[in-house]
Amino acid sequence: xxxxxxxxxxxxxxxxxxxxxxxxxxxxxxxxxxxxxxxxxxxxxxxxxxxxxxxxxxxxxxxxxxxxxxxxxxxxxxxxxxxxxxxxxxxxxxxxxxxxxxxxxxxxxxxxxxxxxxxxxxxxxxx
Numbered sequence: 506x507x508x509x510x511x512x513x514x515x516x517x518x519x520x521x522x523x524x525x526x527x528x529x530x531x532x533x534x535x536x537x538x539x540x541x542x543x544x545x546x547x548x549x550x551x552x553x554x555x556x557x558x559x560x561x562x563x564x565x566x567x568x569x570x571x572x573x574x575x576x577x578x579x580x581x582x583x584x585x586x587x588x589x590x591x592x593x594x595x596x597x598x599x600x601x602x603x604x605x606x607x608x609x610x611x612x613x614x615x616x617x618x619x620x621x622x623x624x625x626x627x628x629x630x631x632x
């Protein structure tokens with residue numbers, strides 16, 4: 506359901522502070538929310554992220570918005586601290602432009618379609 510992506514982005518916010526989260530086509534809003542939460546949990550400097558799914562910009566997601574969603578309604582099993590078994594099925598791959606501050610994060614690497622800085626071209630994978 507496409508409209509659920511609206512829950513992840515802040516209306517009228519168009520300033521991603523140079524960070525783009527690129528997810529593959531077919532990513533659901535729930536999957537995107539999980540990746541955003543993982544990004545915010547592991548990158549203290551990320552307060553806003555441009556969410557791009559399948560090459561389409563969905564809007565800017567803010568740390569506070571995703572945090573509010575995580576603190577929202579509780580579901581079955583929350584009181585038991587229930588979690589799904591196993592590890593996450595993705596790893597965050599971070600990219601940067603060597604010429605400016607533009608950054609991107611993906612859960613996949615396609616060597617034929619690496620993230621690009623709008624001003625300087627192909628980005629590099631962070632060390």
